[in-house]
Amino acid sequence: MTGPKMQATAVAHPNIALVKYWGKRDAALNLPAAGSFSATLGPMRTRTTVQWGNDADRLVLDGAMADAKATARVSAWLDLVRALAPGLGGAHVTSDNDFPTAAGLASSASAFAALALAATRAAGLDLADDALSVLARRGSGSAARSLFGGYVEMRPGERDDGTDAHAVRCQPADHWPLHVVIALTATGPKKVSSTIGMNHTVDTSPYFDAWVQTVAPAIEAARKAVAARDFEALTRVAEASALQMHASAIAADPGVLYWTGATVDVVHAVRRMRDEDGIPAFFTIDAGPHVKVFTLPEHAGAVRQRLTGLDGVRGTLDAVVGGDARTVDA
Numbered sequence: 145m146t147g148p149k150m151q152a153t154a155v156a157h158p159n160i161a162l163v164k165y166w167g168k169r170d171a172a173l174n175l176p177a178a179g180s181f182s183a184t185l186g187p188m189r190t191r192t193t194v195q196w197g198n199d200a201d202r203l204v205l206d207g208a209m210a211d212a213k214a215t216a217r218v219s220a221w222l223d224l225v226r227a228l229a230p231g232l233g234g235a236h237v238t239s240d241n242d243f244p245t246a247a248g249l250a251s252s253a254s255a256f257a258a259l260a261l262a263a264t265r266a267a268g269l270d271l272a273d274d275a276l277s278v279l280a281r282r283g284s285g286s287a288a289r290s291l292f293g294g295y296v297e298m299r300p301g302e303r304d305d306g307t308d309a310h311a312v313r314c315q316p317a318d319h320w321p322l323h324v325v326i327a328l329t330a331t332g333p334k335k336v337s338s339t340i341g342m343n344h345t346v347d348t349s350p351y352f353d354a355w356v357q358t359v360a361p362a363i364e365a366a367r368k369a370v371a372a373r374d375f376e377a378l379t380r381v382a383e384a385s386a387l388q389m390h391a392s393a394i395a396a397d398p399g400v401l402y403w404t405g406a407t408v409d410v411v412h413a414v415r416r417m418r419d420e421d422g423i424p425a426f427f428t429i430d431a432g433p434h435v436k437v438f439t440l441p442e443h444a445g446a447v448r449q450r451l452t453g454l455d456g457v458r459g460t461l462d463a464v465v466g467g468d469a470r471t472v473d474a
């Protein structure tokens with residue numbers, strides 16, 4: 145907070161789930177049906193400045209005025225902060241990403257994490273980690289995880305009001321500096337948003353309940369694998385969780401299929417480099433066609449080279465395990 149302007153700036157990183165979040169138990173409060181487990185990414189980040197005390201809310205994204213839909217979504221979220229600190233007035237929010245939205249990284253995760261930190265600090269609120277994570281979750285489920293660096297677990301909670309549905313840090317980034325190569329297999333925005341895809345899966349997929357049953361044991365296995373730096377164990381749990389999540393979506397009516405042919409080609413290539421050439425690598429896929437490939441840092445070059453050589457891969461992006469969301473000077 146900088147004096148009477150009531151302004152603060154925060155940065156937050158995106159994250160990739162190793163055990164996926166897919167399905168809500170309460171759409172209004174944005175409560176997940178099960179937990180999840182993620183790695184926060186760096187160095188890419190969202191940087192957001194919030195200034196309270198204005199007549200109306202205004203949102204500027206990557207230098208351009210946001211459309212009415214995005215502004216309304218952020219305004220509705222800002223109401224949650226206004227409820228905590230009455231009299232704040234309208235907020236001017238300026239946010240930019242240093243990674244392309246089309247990279248298939250959930251930009252809503254870093255966006256709402258940075259927004260939650262900047263908006264509360266600018267309002268003079270110093271919320272505990274849990275409460276801040278709950279607030280970020282109201283904007284986007286995966287944003288609850290992006291407040292923390294390293295390896296992060298999302299707790300689904302049991303309470304109806306969602307106050308116990310928040311993320312916690314399991315291991316800091318330097319515990320295990322894995323490398324991620326993102327294989328870009330398409331251009332343009334994704335066709336079915338994660339919220340629409342997961343709500344449709346909850347409503348119509350005969351496999352949804354079976355999917356939910358997989359999550360808690362997978363989180364337990366992922367937590368242990370990361371604690372022990374056991375790449376093989378993490379490979380098993382992460383690939384299984386990604387495929388099980390997509391299986392539940394594919395089984396919806398009509399099926400939600402995020403993959404293209406190139407997505408499947410990358411999956412096979414990752415398994416080939418692992419099984420035939422002994423390169424430690426595993427894939428995960430979110431609500432889009434791109435494939436994120438985790439490996440050990442010393443194998444990053446080999447993984448990138450093999451992925452780049454595939455016909456359907458239009459480019460790659462490198463990431464490492466990133467740190468906490470934090471306030472910065474404007």
Ligand code: PMV
Nearest residue numbers: 161164165285286338430431
């Ligand atoms: O945070 P949301 O509502 O965009 O949902 C994220 C869904 C996945 O990216 C597919 C999985 C996850 O856990 O991040």
